[in-house]
Amino acid sequence: MTDRVVVAGAVYSGGRLLAARRSAPEELAGRWELPGGKLEPGERPEQALVRELREELGVETEPVARIPGEWPLGPGYVLQVWTARLLSGDPRPLEDHDELRWLGPDETDAVDWLDQDRPAVAEAARLLRDG
C-alpha cells in the first residue's frame, strides 16, 4: 500500500525559519516542528501545504521547492517538506501549536525539533545560510 503523505513547510521570511511548538498529541507536545499536516483526498501536496499553513497559522504562503527526501512517520505515513515563502500575515498559533519562533541562521538548533523533522530542518538551515 502507498504511504499517505504529511506535508510540512520550511517557512522563511527575512532570512529566518519558522518553528512551531506542538500542543498535541501528548507524545509530541512540547516538541518543535515544521508546521503542516495530512493531505486531504484529491489534494496535491503543495495545495495541502498552503491550506494547512492558512488553517494553523493564519498566513498565506507560496511553496517554493521540495526538500529532497521523504521521512517515515507512524505506520502508513511519510513526511515531505517544501520550502515556502511567507506572502502575507503574521503567523499565530491558531491550531495544534502553542508557540512559534522565527529562528535566524545560527539559531536553527535552538529548539527541540521532532526527530523526524531533523533531516529536513538541517537542509532548510543550510539553505538559509547559503541563500
Ligand code: DCM
Ligand atoms: N508531523 C510530523 N512533523 C511535521 C508535521 C507533522 O511528524 N512537521 C506528524 C505529526 C502527526 C502527523 O504528522 O502525527 C499529522 O500532523 P497534524 O496532526 O499536524 O495533522
